[in-house]
Amino acid sequence: MREIAVSEITRNIREMCIEANHFLGRDVKNALDDGEKKEESPLGKQILGTLEENLGIAGRDMIPICQDTGMAVIFLNIGQDVHFTGGDLYDAVNEGVREGYRDGYLRKSVVGDPIIRMNTRDNTPAVIHCEIVPGDQVEITVAPKGFGSENTSRIFMLKPADGLDGVRKAILAAVRDAGPNACPPMIVGVGIGGDFEKCAEMAKHALTRDLDEEPEVSWVRDLKREMLEKINQLGIGPAGLGGRVTCLGINIETYPTHIAGLPLAVNICCHVNRHTRRTI
Numbered sequence: 001m002r003e004i005a006v007s008e009i010t011r012n013i014r015e016m017c018i019e020a021n022h023f024l025g026r027d028v029k030n031a032l033d034d035g036e037k038k039e040e041s042p043l044g045k046q047i048l049g050t051l052e053e054n055l056g057i058a059g060r061d062m063i064p065i066c067q068d069t070g071m072a073v074i075f076l077n078i079g080q081d082v083h084f085t086g087g088d089l090y091d092a093v094n095e096g097v098r099e100g101y102r103d104g105y106l107r108k109s110v111v112g113d114p115i116i117r118m119n120t121r122d123n124t125p126a127v128i129h130c131e132i133v134p135g136d137q138v139e140i141t142v143a144p145k146g147f148g149s150e151n152t153s154r155i156f157m158l159k160p161a162d163g164l165d166g167v168r169k170a171i172l173a174a175v176r177d178a179g180p181n182a183c184p185p186m187i188v189g190v191g192i193g194g195d196f197e198k199c200a201e202m203a204k205h206a207l208t209r210d211l212d213e214e215p216e217v218s219w220v221r222d223l224k225r226e227m228l229e230k231i232n233q234l235g236i237g238p239a240g241l242g243g244r245v246t247c248l249g250i251n252i253e254t255y256p257t258h259i260a261g262l263p264l265a266v267n268i269c270c271h272v273n274r275h276t277r278r279t280i
């Protein structure tokens, strides 16, 4: 049994909230670069260039990539041989978010009650997903999520007879309806299978995967390739002002499901697809 003080979790999450809001992964930067080369619309090309410039300034001058610094989504993969000491794990996660958003001068975007809507003033609570895995390490993923794109995300409880074609149509409908509101170019996370909440969690988690990742299952690999192509034929383009580069990448997660259903979630993220990962 390995003991980990919860203060370690707080310290890492504090740093990761700041890091995620100022730097994007190499995969997203490469996709923006490629997109700028591919974009045929002069305005679209200019917008992609501006997004890249903005990204450079964010990292250099430590100004957040976007004013919406997101609701903090935290994935914890906890080794079953880990024993946390020194306090409550969820309190430690929220303390890390609190300190990170305070010390990084990040916008506090969380309201404590969804109807009364008083800002909690420290960006807590985070949305926390925990999974127990083998081993004695903890993998932490911090993914601040902007709500311009989150608001355009969808769940479809398809019927088994809808099949792969139904899945294709639903993904395209979600992206088409999102249009400019998702601050394109977007990144699309898809969860297929499980049940109502499992497919949503998979779609969110899919956004934290490397854009270049090749799925092992052949139909998933083909669907990933096909949907990227089809989405980029919709003509939404950078900032929704027309063009070919509507989507920078798509990742798909799957899970077994019930004989009577085909749940599908499409979690849409803007180009500011923030996530950072550490293992302690």
Ligand code: SF4
Pocket: 066, 067, 068, 069, 070, 145, 146, 147, 148, 149, 150, 182, 183, 270, 271, 272
């Ligand atoms: S959707 Fe993304 S780019 Fe648009 S405001 Fe929110 S975080 Fe910023």
